[in-house]
Amino acid sequence: MIGFVVFSLRRAWQGFWRNALMSLAATATMVLMLMLLAGFWILQTGLQASLDFTESKVEVVADLKDNVKTFEVNPIIAELQAMPEVREVDFISEDDALVLWRQRLAQQGEEDLTRYLDANPLHASLNVKLVQADAYAAVVSELRSTKWNGVIDQVKEQQALATNLVTVTNVLRTAGTVILVVIAFIVLFIIVNTIRLAVVARAEEIEIMRLVGASDAFIRWPFVFEGAMVGMLGAALTLLLLYFASDPIGNFMVGFFQVLPLSFGSLAQELIVLIGAAGLGLGVLGSWVSVRTYLIR
Amino acid sequence: MTFSPSQIAPARSVRSRLLGRSRDHAATDRAVLVLHDVTKVYPNGKTALEEVDLVIPEGDFVFLVGPSGAGKSTLIKLLIRDELATHGAVVLDGQDLARLPRRQVAKVRRKIGIVFQDFKLLPQKSVWENVAFALEVTGTPRKKIRPAVDRVLALVGLTAQRAQMPNQLSGGEQQRTAIARALVHDPRLIIADEPTGNLDPLISWEIIQLLLRINDLGVTVLMATHNADVVTALRKRVVALEEGRVIRDEVGGIYHRVD
Numbered sequence: 001m002i003g004f005v006v007f008s009l010r011r012a013w014q015g016f017w018r019n020a021l022m023s024l025a026a027t028a029t030m031v032l033m034l035m036l037l038a039g040f041w042i043l044q045t046g047l048q049a050s051l052d053f054t055e056s057k058v059e060v061v062a063d064l065k066d067n068v069k070t071f072e073v074n075p076i077i078a079e080l081q082a083m084p085e086v087r088e089v090d091f092i093s094e095d096d097a098l099v100l101w102r103q104r105l106a107q108q109g110e111e112d113l114t115r116y117l118d119a120n121p122l123h124a125s126l127n128v129k130l131v132q133a134d135a136y137a138a139v140v141s142e143l144r145s146t147k148w149n150g151v152i153d154q155v156k157e158q159q160a161l162a163t164n165l166v167t168v169t170n171v172l173r174t175a176g177t178v179i180l181v182v183i184a185f186i187v188l189f190i191i192v193n194t195i196r197l198a199v200v201a202r203a204e205e206i207e208i209m210r211l212v213g214a215s216d217a218f219i220r221w222p223f224v225f226e227g228a229m230v231g232m233l234g235a236a237l238t239l240l241l242l243y244f245a246s247d248p249i250g251n252f253m254v255g256f257f258q259v260l261p262l263s264f265g266s267l268a269q270e271l272i273v274l275i276g277a278a279g280l281g282l283g284v285l286g287s288w289v290s291v292r293t294y295l296i297r
Numbered sequence: 298m299t300f301s302p303s304q305i306a307p308a309r310s311v312r313s314r315l316l317g318r319s320r321d322h323a324a325t326d327r328a329v330l331v332l333h334d335v336t337k338v339y340p341n342g343k344t345a346l347e348e349v350d351l352v353i354p355e356g357d358f359v360f361l362v363g364p365s366g367a368g369k370s371t372l373i374k375l376l377i378r379d380e381l382a383t384h385g386a387v388v389l390d391g392q393d394l395a396r397l398p399r400r401q402v403a404k405v406r407r408k409i410g411i412v413f414q415d416f417k418l419l420p421q422k423s424v425w426e427n428v429a430f431a432l433e434v435t436g437t438p439r440k441k442i443r444p445a446v447d448r449v450l451a452l453v454g455l456t457a458q459r460a461q462m463p464n465q466l467s468g469g470e471q472q473r474t475a476i477a478r479a480l481v482h483d484p485r486l487i488i489a490d491e492p493t494g495n496l497d498p499l500i501s502w503e504i505i506q507l508l509l510r511i512n513d514l515g516v517t518v519l520m521a522t523h524n525a526d527v528v529t530a531l532r533k534r535v536v537a538l539e540e541g542r543v544i545r546d547e548v549g550g551i552y553h554r555v556d
Binding site for chain 2: 003004018204205207208209210211212213214215218219
């Protein structure tokens with residue numbers, strides 16, 4: 001058994017170098033395809049992160065009645081915070097609201113007209129941030145329930161906006177996943193076919209092995225190991241290229257998606273696993289199916 | 298290469314000594330190969346062989362002749378179980394190839410040594426490596442490979458060229474390398490498919506002499522050929538195929554039918 005493995009590994013090594021041109025062509029294809037896969041994976045991750053970020057901006061705003069006391073508001077806040085769909089509840093007092101309003105006017109360069117007012121016309125409000133935008137309706141109906149009638153004046157109607165946003169993000173999520181799957185299939189077929197070419201180039205060697213009475217395992221495993229070598233070498237080169245490109249990619253991600261909560265470290269780990277597994281798996285799969293044609297029928 | 302009669306010792310002992318194994322050949326007249334009522338129809342509907350009956354006893358030397366397309370190649374494919382007979386039985390050394398489990402096929406192929414017109418040597422391997430290759434890929438332990446390869450190279454007279462690459466050899470030397478590779482498993486039957494097709498007449502005779510010598514050592518030889526001179530001169534058993542049928546099977550035959 002050990003002898004068989006040693007034999008197969010030695011033959012794989014010889015096979016790789018004795019057909020160096022073909023092996024390097026297969027490795028180059030492997031690198032290009034894995035880069036393509038990695039590129040779309042990065043885009044997809046960025047897209048998902050930015051969609052999550054966008055959805056997290058959706059909030060339910062409920063205006064409170066005038067002169068509501070803090071002890072009346074606290075039970076509502078407690079109850080909202082107990083809901084799993086709710087990420088955060090902010091209480092904005094009337095004074096806070098006025099400060100925010102003035103800040104916004106100042107940012108836009110408008111004249112501050114509020115100083116002509118003798119009283120603060122704004123309402124205190126509750127801003128409820130959601131874990132997921134599709135929980136919007138549940139939170140609105142909670143705030144509209146009759147038990148809060150004495151406290152809550154009105155819940156601002158943004159249902160249509162939230163629904164549209166959820167629709168758009170879902171479409172983008174699905175589209176991103178579909179494109180990634182399609183790319184993965186293209187990569188699969190191109191790599192398998194490249195390895196098939198490398199195997200076909202050695203059809204005569206396989207033919208001789210068959211004629212002198214080599215068993216299937218002795219024919220198959222050297223090629224499978226060789227495919228694994230091409231896969232691992234391709235994956236290593238791809239990761240090396242990505243490593244050198246990681247700074248520009250990181251900057252691009254932040255610039256393009258405007259996503260701050262995306263950490264490149266976890267993405268790098270995912271990429272190493274993805275590229276390594278894809279390279280090894282595709283190399284082995286490619287040689288397995290290519291050699292099968294030549295085995296005993 | 299020439300051989301004097303004194304070189305040809307009693308077949309069994311020399312074969313055992315040269316090929317490194319002793320076998321009990323109690324049944325000397327036992328058939329190495331039996332084809333019974335064999336018909337082969339390819340999936341495209343073409344009938345390549347029809348009701349072929351053939352018995353080759355151990356130690357026989359048989360010429361297989363016939364025009365192109367007569368079914369010679371199909372017959373050889375059936376013998377190495379590259380194809381299965383549509384009908385009838387192909388029995389090699391007592392084993393029915395049609396009933397052979399898939400995993401046994403490789404082992405049975407080691408009972409056959411096959412030689413081709415185009416040699417089929419690996420260009421990146423030396424003479425010695427090409428012969429050793431046949432043992433390596435069948436899982437032979439390394440320490441057994443060296444003596445076995447050295448023996449067959451001595452038998453075909455290529456000990457001096459052992460380190461050369463195939464493109465440094467003459468056609469005759471390449472074919473002798475291929476014969477050495479076919480012999481290294483100590484096969485029951487050597488199948489030579491047009492072994493002299495690419496060689497000039499003088500070298501062809503050398504190859505024939507070598508095959509005859511191997512036959513004298515006790516190995517059964519089946520040689521498909523178009524070489525009428527050789528067949529007619531040697532007066533061995535001749536099996537003639539035409540349109541998939543055996544039209545003639547006679548000992549001491551010549552290439553063309555005498556009408």
